[in-house]
Structures are given as structure tokens and as C-alpha cells.
Amino acid sequence: MSSDIPGFELPLRLFLGFRVIIDELHEELARQGHPHVRPMYGFAMQAIGAHGTTAVDLGRRLGVSKQAAGKTIETLERLGYVERARDPHDTRKKIVRLTERGIDSLTRSAHIFEDLRARWARTLGEDRLRAMEEDLRTMTPTDAFRLDMPGWFGGL
Amino acid sequence: MSSDIPGFELPLRLFLGFRVIIDELHEELARQGHPHVRPMYGFAMQAIGAHGTTAVDLGRRLGVSKQAAGKTIETLERLGYVERARDPHDTRKKIVRLTERGIDSLTRSAHIFEDLRARWARTLGEDRLRAMEEDLRTMTPTDAFRLDMPGWFGGL
């Protein structure tokens, strides 16, 4: 079914590879006390980072409009993963920072990601996996986040 | 930026690999007279296949609800990529079939996919690429389409 078109298998499998990892991550994350974290939130929180950002900057980093970034921030705030405060040096700005809970979800994600990668390494062999990662780095843009990463998802 | 979490690079690169291929495909497809084909339509048309289907069956193949499949069919019909006709043997059913234009877009997609794969093979080496494809097959579900493929996209 997927082999009707020879060249089609590659992108399909790349997507499925992404999907199985992200799915397993979020299943485990749900088990560890973060049932409401959706894949997008993870990308956004990672882009917000330890030092915080503003809505405009987050939009730029994720490659979406400031309005879309604003909506995401609002959702994350409602769920308790980030908090906003006015910037004293520029009262137009609102600095978005990760809360304890936000940092916890990122930390747990990191551990789970490493476990999943380890499982791939056990199945494929560390050298084969490293080769795959290297080849993917070769074929994909250098600065991942700048290249309109998650903005692409919904618009598919 | 993407290397904050070690295990995160793998899924991110897998997604970006998928993305660059699908993006280039659709750019080229647009140049070849199909500017309105979105990635989802390609998946749907491939699932419809040469013999045609019904909305319910298409939904099952793509892993989405029959209503979602119906909406996609409506869009494809409006764009002239499929046509619907009542099934004479079961008047509840409406058979969805690819039009000439629909078949043309799939044929062109196939050629472009093969070109893109060839480019990867030239850069990485045929054996490295084959190894990647094999490893991805190992780590992803066998029946790609049945595993709720594109339904996942929008919901991310």
C-alpha cells in the first residue's frame, strides 16, 4: 500500500519514525503526571527556554505569527506550565517564563527521549543509529527551529 | 537549540527529513500544474487508489472518521481530483474515483519522489540510504496507512 510509489516509502517512514517516538513520549509523560502536554507544547516550552521570552520572539523562534504564539502561551499559562510578567525595562513586553511544572515536564521529556533513543540503539546498533542521525543532519536544515518548525503541523 | 535534550534530536530530524521531502515535492508539483495539492490530498488520493473507494472505507484506510474522510472527498471533488457516483449494487454507497487530473497528480508525484530519493542516494550513498530505510522499517509499524496516519497531523 505504501509501496505503490517507490520514493514514497522514505518520507512516510521518516514521518512514522517521528510519530512513534513522539507518541510514546507523550504516553509516558501522561503516566508521569503530565496528561495534558501535547506535542506542540513541548516544542513551545523548549523554545521558551530557561531564560524566558516574549510572544513576538517565541513566534519568530517557532516560525509562526505572534498571534499564534500568543494563543499557545495562553494555553500553557492556563495549564500552569508558564507564567507571564511585565518587563520592568519595557512595559510593552510581557516576559513568559516556565514554571516549576513546566521545567518538570521538560526534564521528564529529556529522560524519556533518552530512554527511547537507547531502545533504538539496542535494536539497530549504536553505530547504525549514529549513521542515521548523521545522514539526517546532512539532509535537513541546520537551524531546525528557525525553519518554521511546528507552524507546519497544523497547516498540513 | 535542538540539542538541549540529547534524545530530542532524533525525532526532530526525522520530522525535518519528512518535511523537506514533502515540501520539495509540493513545490515541484505546483510548478507542474498542481498548485492546489496539499500533502493530505496526496495521502488521500493514494488511499483512494485506482479502483476507487467509499467515504467510510477511505476513513478506515486513513485512520480518520468517515465524516473527516467525507470532507476531504468534498474538497478533492471541488478541485477536480475525484468524482463520485452512486453504486448501482448498493445505492447507499457513493463510489469515489480519481479523475484524469487526480491520476496525473499521483503519476507526477511518483516521478518527483523518485528524483528526490535519487538525490538523497547521491549525497549519502545508495547503501547508507538503504540502511536508513531498512532501519526505519524495523522501528515503525508494518501497515503504515492503517495506523491512523494523516489523522494525526491536524491534531498535533
Place this chain on the structure above:
DNA sequence: CTATATAGTTAACCAGGTTGTCTATCGTGT
């Protein structure tokens, strides 16, 4: 001190999905 640029909010919209409900038709069991 005015003009322009920037940060954030709000509103209206789109695409692709969901669930629930409804009608029409098919097919089976008594």
C-alpha cells in the same frame, strides 16, 4: 515633540479533525 516602530490583544476566518444525530438502504432471522 512628533513620527515611526514595536508588543500585545482581539476578532474573524480557514483547515483538518472530533462526536453526536439523523435518514436511507441493505441484509438477515423468524
Place this chain on the structure above:
DNA sequence: ACACGATAGACAACCTGGTTAACTATATAG
């Protein structure tokens, strides 16, 4: 022969992650 359950499709209301456009408030450069 027919009533009843299963199936196909259509419709409505809603969700999420996006978009543009228009607005207010603040900062900054000339």
C-alpha cells in the same frame, strides 16, 4: 414477508493550531 439491526452518508456543533487585519499602548529616533 417483514421487522429489525447494521451500514453509508450527510449535517451540525465543536476543538486545535494556524492565518490576516485592525487596534491600543509604549518606546525610541530625528
